[in-house]
Amino acid sequence: MTKLTETQTIILSAGAQRPDNIALPLPKGLAGAAAKMAVNRMIALGWLQEVDANLRRKEPLWRETGDGHGTTLVVTDAGLLAIGFEPVKAKMMSSTRAIVQAQPVAKPPTPRAGTKQALLITMLRQSDGASMQEIVEATQWLAHTARGAISGVLKKKLGFVVTAERIEGRGTVYRIEGPVS
Template identity: 70%
Template sequence: MPKLTETQTLILSAGAQRPGNIALPLPKGLHGAAAKMTVTKMIERGWLQEVDANLRRGEPLWREIGDGHGTTLVVTEAGLLAIGIEPVVVQTMAAIRKHAAEAPAPKPVTPRAGTKQAMLIAMLQAPEGATMEAIIAATGWQAHSARGAMSGALGKKLGLVVTSVKEEGRGRVYRIGQSG
């Protein structure tokens, strides 16, 4: 393996100490063509890898690739080994990144059949919707409990969008998944 320069050692050592083994920012004074040449050689030797930057986490950008996306530089296992560090941290971070990318969508929550909540959902999904009076009569709840169930259990916990519209002759009518 080729001998590391002082600059390469600085980049790899600093990256090994950062969360996610991110190699940026580069050492002071290293910018422009010199930075590009150094990083290119380190990527060719397998010591650094260019990966998509997670801008939400504030990862520093190495270069922009358009549409508000960019890449950052990460020290690889080979880079850690080149400076004498066991790559356990890199393997852990790689597993975390892989798991995050492959994580299945959360399973949708479905209410148990025969419950008042299931009855409320069925009433609200009907094309005609449901008035507060009908909900109170069917569930036996007070009006404030029914509104709380629509806002809390249905809206916040189940992610359903409950809309309400004043209709001529019926008053306020509540529905799920439709606009009236």
Template identity: 60%
Template sequence: MTKLTETQTLILTRASARPGNLALPLPDGLHGAAAKMAIGRMVKLGLIEEVEANLRRNEPLWRETGDGHGTTLIATGAGLDAIGIEPVVVRTMAALRDAKPEAIAAAQRPGTKQAQLIAMLQAPEGVTIAEIAEATGWQAHSIRGAISGSLKKKLGLEVTSEKVDGRGRVYRLAGNVDPAIR
């Protein structure tokens, strides 16, 4: 596998966070000949592909092909694989919320504490602050800050909490409720 440049990684990461894995718009400062070279190399490596743009959905154009048509760029499965993101996960997360691409991409990086926190909150039985603290090594105020700031505000996730007898306050992502608790 070819080692990705910072630019290639940035393009693919942003694409993974967009509906349909759109690779456009390109990062600031990447235009003209540099953009053509970077995209040409990525197409050759099979990381992105050029497809017909859906102008009804206002998809950004890479090139105009004439007669009111054009092409756009999308990240391929191989491209998403190259940055360690499974395409199924990307589609699911993009459908769940409308957030900044950089924030979604950060949440999808495997092995991060934020990804671990999201996985714990997805459990049907939920998770307590103490359980999160034990798993991550964070203090309680940091966990509450991550939930309200990173997850709720930046990513737009709906995190619920409720008092559960014998456990205390249990947090979970909305929609992931253990039927036995209700």
């Protein structure tokens, strides 16, 4: 299975949330040759499909075909599966394109056992959570590294809901919301 880049994940995730799973507009800062290269790679992998744009519905254009028509980009079922969304139903429109509605797959992330990331998750899942000082001592990370792991890996990459609460005598205490293990 091909590993998604951050750009590919952003494009597919945004498209999965839009009506008709349209992948446009692309993320800010992605334009020109870089955009073309990223999109062509995703089309080759089967994650995006170029389809005729419905100009009456003012769908965004990927490219113009030269005959007064244009194309747009749609996230395919394979693209939805690549980001962990399961295609549920397809309703046929008057055009030849189907609208795909997606729901997230209920598969919790499972980190490798014995890693500092797994230790961090275990600490934050405890009912009393973990303070930054406790995290730093347990992982031997610097405080900024621990905060980066919480916001970047746990929240953004793995999708955990992490809360922070200031507690007298302990400082900021972090917890993962949801079922306690």
